[in-house]
Amino acid sequence: MEKTVVLYPGFIVSHFVPMMRLAGVLIEHGYAVSVALIDPAVNLDDAFAAAVARAAASMPSVTFHRIPLVDGPLTPGAHFILNYLDIVARHNDRFHDFLLRSFPRGGVSAVVVDSISVEAFRVTRRLGIPGYVMFTSNAAVLSAFVQLPSVHAEARTSLKFKELPDAPLDFFGIPPMPASHLFGDLFDRPESDICKATVASLIGISEADGILANTFESLDAPAVAALGDPRCLPGRVMPPVYCVGPFVGGVDVGGQTSKQQQQQHECLSWLHGQPDHSVVFLCFGSAGHNHPEEQVKEIAVGLENSGHRFLWVVREPDANAVLPNGFLERTSGRGLVVKNWVPQADVLRHTATAVFVTHCGWNSVLEGVTAGVPMLCWPLYAEQKLNKMRMVGEMGIAVEMVASQQGLVEAAEVERKVRLAMESEEGRELRTRVVAHKEGAAVAWDDGGSSRAAFVRFLSDVESRWPQPARSGEGK
Known part of the structure; x- marks a missing residue:
């Protein structure tokens, strides 16, 4: 019987891309891979549909299945977590039917879901x-x-709720941090539906049969050790954690970049004409984050005053409407502004790229690390502030763009940090440290490397549980 793993990646680009890297490695190890997707129309962000289309076109060995929508797409204006969890829950019956219809009894070795889709474990169980x-x-x-x-x-039970967002929280194995660096909603409105749903979702992660983490041990050693310590989850059993990264966009585990992407995108052609290590690359994530117009203008002035070359992703339909008058003309030749998707991993690996201004989403951090590019941190949401703390402190591969009390990163700060990264001894030290981590990332998937060994352990665990006779559809 063919061994099949079903991937259920949800509908966030930053969750989907690493899952497709996982698909490639599973195929290399002899598994058939089926990707079950709630109809991409569930997410009104065109970036997700585009990411799915690129993956389907480039991975002919993977079978993609569309699960029809139930009751329409994400509700505009609703809280994202509640929206997401609700959509996963109301598609459980259709996911259940897909698994029963598409595979014979015992035909699925395992199901892998993204970290916000743990509601689907009701189906797998x-x-x-x-x-x-x-x-x-x-x-x-x-x-x-x-x-x-x-x-x-x-x-x-120990603090007033209004004090919690700024109070340091103690976690085993990682430094204390303000609650606002993670989920502010848990503490701003502790009795809300948002809080209850988020807590239930987080508990669901630790109830999996195992967790595949998109990291590698040498980058994350203290936290990896903490996860293996019973004190991390007292009174409960932590499932096995397999650090199998880095899975990054545009690059297979073997390190081959997408030549098709390199040939197609204008920004790569532009980079070919720039000197080595001369360009500051600014991109704030696949979610298409838009800065307020005032902030865009501050970035533009800072870049212009720095005198350095730049490639800047400005996700606005009309960049001229938000950029300072004459900015594009004055920086013509040393700067390029693009408004659509760019092959970020390929941009970072280009010899012209010197510094990466990032929102600190983990996929972007890994792409910076594997390219050996130091970073300037501009965290925006989710866990990005925690990532920033570690990048600046423990890892020593970045410095922070510091906002004013009004929440604006001013032009002078942009100019100062760009010059620091490009011109100073501190900038050179950042590069040295990130290159060391780049080497660690490469070794992780070599024969005998930590990520390759972790993946083999994961497959061994899967095979020890297979074949499992599937039960009938009772309890739907």
């Missing part, structure tokens, strides 16, 4: 299929997430 989480962030964030429900419960 019903059918007797092992269920794993693909955790697309790092070991420190995973450690914080699995501890957060109990830390939150303890904090509720």
Whole structure:
């Protein structure tokens, strides 16, 4: 019987891309891979549909299945987490039917879901299929997430709620941090539906049969050690954690970049004409974050005054409408502004790229690390502030763009940090440290490397549970 793993990656680009890297490695190890997707129309962001289309076109060995929408797409203006969890829950019956219809009894070795789709474990448990989480962030964030429900419960009994967002929270194995660096909603409105749903989702991660983390041990050693310590989750059993990264966009585990992407995108052609290590690359994530117009103008002035070359992704339909008058003309030749998707991993690996201004999403951090490019941190949401703390402190591969009390990163700060990264001894030290981590990332998937060994352990665990006779569809 053919061994098949079903991937259920949800509908966030930053979760989908690492899952497709996982698909490629599973195929290399002799598994058939089926990707079950709630109709991409569920997410009104065109970036997700485009990412799915690129993956389907470039991975003919992977079978993609569309699960028809139930009750329409994400509700505009609704809270994202509640929206997401609700959509996954109301597609459980159709996911259940897909698994029963598409595979014979015992035909699925495992199901891997993204970290916000743990509601789907109700289906896998019903059918007797092992269920794993693909955790697309790092070991420190995973450690914080699995501890957060109990830390939150303890904090509720010891502190006033209004003090919690700025109060340091203690986690085993990672430095204390303000609650606002993770999920502010847990502490701003502790009795809300948002809080209850988030806590339930975080608990669900630790109830998986195993967790695949998109990191590698040498980058995340203290947090990896913490996850293996019983004190991390007292009174409960932590499932096995397999650090199998780095899975990054545009690059297979073997390190081959997408030549098709390189040939197609204008920004790569532009980079070919720039000197080595001369360009500052600014990109704030696949979610298409738009800065306020005032902030865009401050960035533009800072870049112009720095005198350095730049490639800047400005996700606005009309960049001329938000950029300072004459900016594009004055910086013509040394700067390029693009408004659409760029092959970020390929941009970072280009010899012309010197510094990466990033929102600190973990996929972007890994792409910077594997390219050996130092970073300037501009965290925006989710766990990005925790990532920033570690990048600046423990890893020493970045410095922070500091906002004013009004929340604006001013032009002078942009200019100062660009010059620091490009011109100073501190900038050279950042590059030295990130290149060391780049080498660690390369070794992780070599024969005998930590990520390759972790992946083999994961496959051994899957095979020890297979074949499992699927139960009938009772309990739907």
